[in-house]
Amino acid sequence: MTDRIRDYLRARRDLGQDEGPVMVLDLDVVRDNYTAFARALPDTRVFYAVKANPAAEVLRLLAEMGSCFDTASVAEIEMALAAGATADRVSFGNTIKKERDVVRALKLGIRLFAVDCQAEVEKIVRASEAAGIAAGEVQVFCRILCDGAGADWPLSRKFGCEPEMAVNVLEHAHRHGLNAYGVSFHVGSQQANTEAWDGALASASEIFRECALRGIGLSMVNLGGGFPTKYLKQVPGVETYGDAIFRALTKHFGNRIPETIIEPGRGMVGNAGLIEAEVVLVSKKSEAEDEVRWVYLDIGKFGGLAETMDESIRYAIRTDHDEDRMAPCVVAGPTCDSVDVLYEKNHYPLPVSLSIGDKVWIEGAGAYTTTYAAVAFNGFPPLAQIVI
């Protein structure tokens, strides 16, 4: 918890406004994170993954600092532009786009698009024509599959294609007059293994070579996100990732290192945010001596902590009693939904003195919380956010 967040929460409590959970996000931490990324990878352009936290204050700060933006929808493109980013600093990074949304994006000035199949290439070709924009001005990069080993938030095969297919997708784009710009991949979110980029960069360099043989000069590798934030476990610093990525780039591309992009989301805002919540109930299911405690908070899976799904993300939960004896608990949310349980397979240690009405602080909650919250499940409002 930063001093600024502590002061804010104290003032909120003094005013008697501490009803319901709130996520407080400290922009100073975001500023430091951006600076750390820029320093760790000085030749790489930073595209902030807007989906992690699209708060206008965050986007404005990053736009001022020179960040670019990776967006998932036309709404996110509009937010990035409204925050002061010029269109040449915004990519439409979703491989699943409606053709009419591609037209909208092109009309908003966007020229950089992700694809992972020929059908998506063809949408962009038709959309360029519809928007009256020369295909050659439009850059596409093809996403390839990555196994995601070492990442806490599971990576499926949802995005990307096999590297052999990527060559054909890029050739398809090239033949239709688009600018076949490069390759992207994602090593999985909350990736603790700094060497995870090595295998994907080997595939990327192979695609560069194969495309060159077909007369297509690729120039960019999008290294994706995956940079972790600190939850309970320690994670390596950004500079360690920077070093590992630079080594892998040199290993696979020699002295012809391509233009690079990173897309941090969690790593940019995760540790900037903290949720204050309240203990609603502490109870047991039977009167047996060894029965485990259930601790129910006023925030759960549907109120912003969706990433506890399958207990993937294990947040650090702090209390005012952390000096006391700890005992394992089941931690659950406040809704009448039986799946709204945060930690049960792996019990969570909390102080035995923790009581109904106590506040708890959930750290590392700046990313993937506010926008994940359900609109009104069980009548509970979505997670409030305060940016300071």
Place this chain on the structure above:
Amino acid sequence: MTDRIRDYLRARRDLGQDEGPVMVLDLDVVRDNYTAFARALPDTRVFYAVKANPAAEVLRLLAEMGSCFDTASVAEIEMALAAGATADRVSFGNTIKKERDVVRALKLGIRLFAVDCQAEVEKIVRASEAAGIAAGEVQVFCRILCDGAGADWPLSRKFGCEPEMAVNVLEHAHRHGLNAYGVSFHVGSQQANTEAWDGALASASEIFRECALRGIGLSMVNLGGGFPTKYLKQVPGVETYGDAIFRALTKHFGNRIPETIIEPGRGMVGNAGLIEAEVVLVSKKSEAEDEVRWVYLDIGKFGGLAETMDESIRYAIRTDHDEDRMAPCVVAGPTCDSVDVLYEKNHYPLPVSLSIGDKVWIEGAGAYTTTYAAVAFNGFPPLAQIVI
């Protein structure tokens, strides 16, 4: 799809307003469902589980028809009252309540509360005092654990206590002057086994006997929900459930059958709603002959289909090509989140002719969709609802 829903969707398309997914809910179906419950269990009071779908039109219709309401929060209590229900027809059925919310509920006239531990009883005692209401006017029922075998939507140990403990919880309420009113349980949502109520009613009758020995006369059994709606699989009709429950009541309570309550949610509104969505992309991950198709819709796990979590609920997805040859697909949502995949472990058969831009219709989508939708994940708006 009902004729009324078909007409509405046609008109929407003719007006060119079919941008983005929509859930259309036909009140005639809700009316029929309410009537079927009332007929199948004529001596049982129906408490509609508001969380399944809190649309004002649904609540107003059910209030007019004489339904009572099971609520999870003060906001849901206010919605039920605003729809015309009197406070004596509303229960606060969440076992996890802030004490100040109990006070609010009491001040709104609510007198029926769920508990599953002594701490929750004590909250209600203190809240009654704070609200200036005699404890004896306040009814509490104790929820017991149930194993949920046979249910599609997983039931955890989140709600309820062991039956032996329930006796003590009810005695605690009785000693503090509250009206120890009865027992509740829940056999799991989308419960296909009509005999599931039998075991829980055996426990309930045991608690009645044990309480009677302690001088506490319980009078009510809350049979919970669990009544299924039709997704892909056929499910038994409401009357089959009614018969099975009546048999189990007679078996365990003899000729002293208690007052009963049911809390249908999914069973009341599930089959009344249909989602129209659009195919955004059909693609493959490689060029191999046997590679599976991925079908990406403009609705996914974070846009209203949260119950596809762990592929629990398998919706019926209809298309205009259902006469064509079918082949298994992975079905996924439109967001840049790798877990936003609906059906992957068990591939979903869809027509080989299904194409980008085609509409699809997701049946049985009236319950647990709109309010589960994320507020703005990836910049996508929450699921729109039209009640006709």
